[in-house]
Each structure stands twice: as structure tokens, then as C-alpha cells.
Amino acid sequence: MRLNSTSQYAIRILSYIARKQDEHILSAHELSEALNIPYKFLTKIMTKLVKAEFVESVRGRDGGFRLKDDPEKISIDDVLNLFNDSIKEEQCLLGIGACDTHCKCAMHDQWMKPKLLIQKLFRESSIKDISKKGSKI
Amino acid sequence: MRLNSTSQYAIRILSYIARKQDEHILSAHELSEALNIPYKFLTKIMTKLVKAEFVESVRGRDGGFRLKDDPEKISIDDVLNLFNDSIKEEQCLLGIGACDTHCKCAMHDQWMKPKLLIQKLFRESSIKDISKKGSKI
DNA sequence: TTTAAATTCTACCTAAAGGTAGTAATTGAT
DNA sequence: ATCAATTACTACCTTTAGGTAGAATTTAAA
Incomplete structure (x- = not known):
């Protein structure tokens, strides 16, 4: 159980840009080097971030x-x-289709607490929060 | 962020066996039908569960x-x-190698609480617990 | 106007997860 | 002994995630 690496990369990219963009604009080359993400894969992720309007690009x-x-x-x-990697409301831990209070899977009740905590964390943490200096990205 | 489907299947299989084994021994055919898992894929999972000694098989x-x-x-x-799908101690949410109190990733602190809760849930929930009747498997 | 540094686009490659097929081995019942 | 129902084994196929290659486009500066 983990985030897929594309979304891990995306979070780190956005955080790095947030941390540095007041100094200078960030090129794909710099992002790739600084974050240790394969250049070509990074550019692919960047186009998704641009199309989703999280970032804007300056060409040329x-x-x-x-x-x-x-x-x-x-x-x-x-x-x-954006990368289909969040925890959806109806998502069942055991993968048994729709799983709600009316029709529970065997893990439903125990899973509620951690699930809500994670959803809260993901919703309430902003890129600004995690871009604060002092920790690795 | 979700469990991979092989481990979802495995948990459901073990729970189903726990729930029914006092009535009769469970064949791959019955498990496949009851749990809606492709037969051939199920038998593949069963051999792993046998080799890991979670279940024993009766041949013939x-x-x-x-x-x-x-x-x-x-x-x-x-x-x-068994399916490399648990949450390991050093496992970093953002995938930046080893991530501990000395060298934290940007999500480290916020992730601790949900992570510990999940680990506790996974460690303290037994197949017996989730095999109790009244919920779907 | 040419050049170099950048993003963008299209297409492909590789590895892992998920799933399938066929056959061999085992065993209780007839 | 044969048969039918079962698990075990080996090998393959399909889809998705992760990653790569190369050429096109854009633009500031020389």
C-alpha cells in the first residue's frame, strides 16, 4: 500500500517549484537534477501538470x-x-465494489478511522505546507 | 493509494475459509465462485498461501x-x-529512500499518525476478526 | 537571421501486475 | 484398474505503470 511513483514525483516537483520559484524560473533540466527524476519522464509529468493548470510553462x-x-x-x-491515486469515498479496502454503511465489507468499520485521517491529511495539506524549508524533497 | 488486488483476494480467501471450514473443506472451484475470483488466478494465489503455510491443501x-x-x-x-503490500517502517510516503526522524521528507511528520494507525490496524486485525458473519467477503 | 536553450508532441520500449492455458500428479470411489 | 475430481506446475498472454527517443515548436539573445 503506497502512492504510485508518478504522484510522488508530482508532489515533490510542485513543492520544489514552490520553494524556489521566487529566486528563478525552474527548468525541466534543473527539476530533473535536483529531484533525481529521469528527465524524459519528468517532462511527461510536467505536461500533465500544465494541462491541469497547476503550473504554467514558459516556452523557448x-x-x-x-x-x-x-x-x-x-x-x-x-x-x-490528477493521477487517480487518491482515496475515494466509496473505495473498499478489500476491493468488493461499493462498500458503505448499508453493505459493509469485513474491514469496513476498522478501516474508517485511518481512511478518514488520510483523506483529511491529503485534503488539508497544501503544497505550501510541505514546501517549507528544512526537510528533504 | 490502495492494496493491490492479489492481497485483497488473499485476505478474502482466508476469511472465507475461516468462515466455512467447519462445515466442509473448501475447493478452489467453490472459492472462485463464492468470491468471484478468476479460477486460474485463484489457484495461483492458493499455491502461495500453501507455501507460506497459511493454508494446507488436500490433494486429489x-x-x-x-x-x-x-x-x-x-x-x-x-x-x-507475503505480497509485499504492507507498510514498512522506513517507507517514505514520497518515495525518497530512507525517511526517519533524523532525515525527514516534507510529509514525514504529518504522515506518522495515519501510518501508525494503519500499521496497528493491520497488525491487530486477524483473519478471525474479519471472518465473523454479517459482512460481505 | 541564426543559434541555442528551452517546452511539446508522438511514438515507442520495459517491467510488473494481473490473468489464462494446458498438462502432470494425486487420490477417493467405483 | 479405471475414472473423475481435485491440487500443482510450467509457461504464456494482456494491461498498466514507469520510462525513453527523437523530432517539432517556441523564443531570447547574439
């Missing part, structure tokens, strides 16, 4: 990427949703 | 599977570990 020489909005307006959950 | 006519031990001795975490 001296181009790069910057956040389109304030980093506090992007939640972790927003990013995960 | 009138054969099938039964739990090797008491269902309360098998935790969800045991099952997940």
Missing part, C-alpha cells in the same frame, strides 16, 4: 515552469486526483 | 484447502507481507 529559451496559483491553493489531494 | 478427489493454524493467529499484516 530561458523558459521553464512556475506555479499558476498560490501554493496554498493546491492540496495534496488535488495532485493525487 | 474431495480435496481442497483448510487453514493450517487458528484464524486468530494470522494477521492482515502477515498476509500483506
Whole structure:
């Protein structure tokens, strides 16, 4: 049970941009080096982030990427949703279709607490929160 | 973020066996039908469960599977570990190698609480617990 | 106007997860 | 002894995630 690596990368990319964009615009080259993400794979992720309007790109020489909005307006959950990696409301831990209070799976009740906590974490953590200096990205 | 379907299947299989094995031994055919798991894929999972000694098999006519031990001795975490799907201690939410109190990733602190809760849930829930009647498997 | 540094687009490759097919081995019942 | 119902084994197929290659496009600067 883990996040898929594309969404891990995306969160780290956005955090890194948030952390550095006041100094200079971030090129794919710099992001790839700094975050240790394969260059070609990173550019692929960037186009998704651009199309989803989390970042905007500046093309051509001296181009790069910057956040389109304030980093506090992007939640972790927003990013995960882009890569179908969030925890959905009806999602059953054991994969038995729709699982709700009327028709519970065997883990339903025990899973509620951690699930709600994770959803809260993902929804309430913004890119700004996790881009604060002092921890690795 | 979800369990992979092989471990979901495995948990449901073990729970179903726990629930029914006092009535009769469970054949792959019955398990496949009852749990709606593709027959051939199920038999593949069963051989792993046999080799890991969670279940023992009876070969030949009138054969099938039964739990090797008491269902309360098998935790969800045991099952997940067999399929590399548990949450490991050092496992970093953002995938940045080893992530501990000395060298934290940007999500480390916030992730601790949900992570510990999940680990506790997986370790303290046994197959017996979730095999109790009244919920779907 | 040419060049170099950048993003974008299209297409492909590789590895892992999920799933299938066929056959061999085992065993209780006839 | 044969048969039918079962698990075990080996090998393959399909889909998805992760990753790569190369050429097209854009743009600031020389």
C-alpha cells in the first residue's frame, strides 16, 4: 500500500517549484537534477501538470515552469486526483465494489478511522505546507 | 493509494475459509465462485498461501484447502507481507529512500499518525476478526 | 537571421501486475 | 484398474505503470 511513483514525483516537483520559484524560473533540466527524476519522464509529468493548470510553462529559451496559483491553493489531494491515486469515498479496502454503511465489507468499520485521517491529511495539506524549508524533497 | 488486488483476494480467501471450514473443506472451484475470483488466478494465489503455510491443501478427489493454524493467529499484516503490500517502517510516503526522524521528507511528520494507525490496524486485525458473519467477503 | 536553450508532441520500449492455458500428479470411489 | 475430481506446475498472454527517443515548436539573445 503506497502512492504510485508518478504522484510522488508530482508532489515533490510542485513543492520544489514552490520553494524556489521566487529566486528563478525552474527548468525541466534543473527539476530533473535536483529531484533525481529521469528527465524524459519528468517532462511527461510536467505536461500533465500544465494541462491541469497547476503550473504554467514558459516556452523557448530561458523558459521553464512556475506555479499558476498560490501554493496554498493546491492540496495534496488535488495532485493525487490528477493521477487517480487518491482515496475515494466509496473505495473498499478489500476491493468488493461499493462498500458503505448499508453493505459493509469485513474491514469496513476498522478501516474508517485511518481512511478518514488520510483523506483529511491529503485534503488539508497544501503544497505550501510541505514546501517549507528544512526537510528533504 | 490502495492494496493491490492479489492481497485483497488473499485476505478474502482466508476469511472465507475461516468462515466455512467447519462445515466442509473448501475447493478452489467453490472459492472462485463464492468470491468471484478468476479460477486460474485463484489457484495461483492458493499455491502461495500453501507455501507460506497459511493454508494446507488436500490433494486429489474431495480435496481442497483448510487453514493450517487458528484464524486468530494470522494477521492482515502477515498476509500483506507475503505480497509485499504492507507498510514498512522506513517507507517514505514520497518515495525518497530512507525517511526517519533524523532525515525527514516534507510529509514525514504529518504522515506518522495515519501510518501508525494503519500499521496497528493491520497488525491487530486477524483473519478471525474479519471472518465473523454479517459482512460481505 | 541564426543559434541555442528551452517546452511539446508522438511514438515507442520495459517491467510488473494481473490473468489464462494446458498438462502432470494425486487420490477417493467405483 | 479405471475414472473423475481435485491440487500443482510450467509457461504464456494482456494491461498498466514507469520510462525513453527523437523530432517539432517556441523564443531570447547574439
